[in-house]
Amino acid sequence: MVKIVFSDIDGTFLTPESKVSPVTAEAVKKLLAKDIPLVLVSARMPEAIYPLTEAIGITIPIISYSGALALTAEGEELGSVTMDGADTARLLDVLASEYQEAVVNYYAGHHWYVKDVANERVQTEVRITSAQPQAADFHERLEAGEVPHKILLMAEPELCERAEAELSARFPMFHVVRSAAFLLEIMDASVSKASGIAVMLEHFGLTPEEALSFGDNYNDTEMLELTGRSVAMGNAPEAIKKLATDVTAANAEDGLAKFLEREILQENSDG
Known part of the structure; x- marks a missing residue:
């Protein structure tokens, strides 16, 4: 069973207009209500992620700079890797x-x-x-x-x-x-979204097999390969779709929310 969800932001969590759709916001709130953590994983800096979580009304851990900086929901530093x-x-x-x-x-x-x-x-x-x-x-x-x-x-x-x-x-x-x-x-060179996720999994006491990730581009490769279940967005390149365990609809069609509702929230309810 999936016990934690990691999601890329641009091209995945957001619409093509760089907004959080109401459908995605609702699915995320349902996920958190079931005590399944959501962690946003992005190349963005923290200050480019927090406006999104604030708009939804949630406080969650984040992985910034494609894995170089991992922060708790309270903003405490879990891991930080800078360049020489x-x-x-x-x-x-x-x-x-x-x-x-x-x-x-x-x-x-x-x-x-x-x-x-x-x-x-x-x-x-x-x-x-x-x-x-x-x-x-x-x-x-x-x-x-x-x-x-x-x-x-x-x-x-x-x-x-x-x-x-x-x-x-x-x-x-x-x-x-x-x-x-x-x-x-x-x-x-040690930094990837997977390295950031490894830090976050240790924080939560979970394994990669218990994790689900969503991504849409080449810099999501290591993340999608690490987690037990991985979902490529419908707008992802074919190479990314091939390495993921699942493919959902495009971000313009609320693909992340649709997958969560069908595969995770429903499964969790039945269980």
Whole structure:
């Protein structure tokens, strides 16, 4: 029986308009009422996740930065993995000289730093997540000891795809993965959504076999492979659908809520 549920956010938990549908909100409340924890797992920073839970009226644990930061429902830190400072400095130099078309974002704990707050891609992220960036010099943040949990590149899909291959080869100490066609996430190599989930499972005293996960993209791969049951959204690439144990409807059709109602809430009621 499923005893805990993990869900990706963008493309999974949210509608294509980046909203929580009333149907999903209702299913989540039913799940929590049955004492089955829900943990949101995302590349987002904490401040880009909390507006969603507040809108539903729930307080739950979260896994941020694709697994690099795990927090309890009360906001207490369960696990935190930051990038190496020297390697990050070298990465920033490479990005500045060889990937000038990309918009670089520097995430450390509860802070989001950018070079230009007014940049169009940055402002698009603000509209989607409600998080607020701060203008800063990245090397100065490093020298001040504020090492990042994540570096995010915003760029055209072709550049993201090329950068993923090139940076993965040049920086094996980092985990480099696309979370969307135009977003490239860079974290410590030990970090994945699965590593964050492992921390959370230990906190709850549960095993991967007792967990269910929902995802829609390539950065959900390790998470979907870890949990006993895994669900790919109908809007996921075929490769993601093939590795999941189940496939549900797309996020535009309340796929997460439909699966919970049919497979978990009904099963739990019958049991």
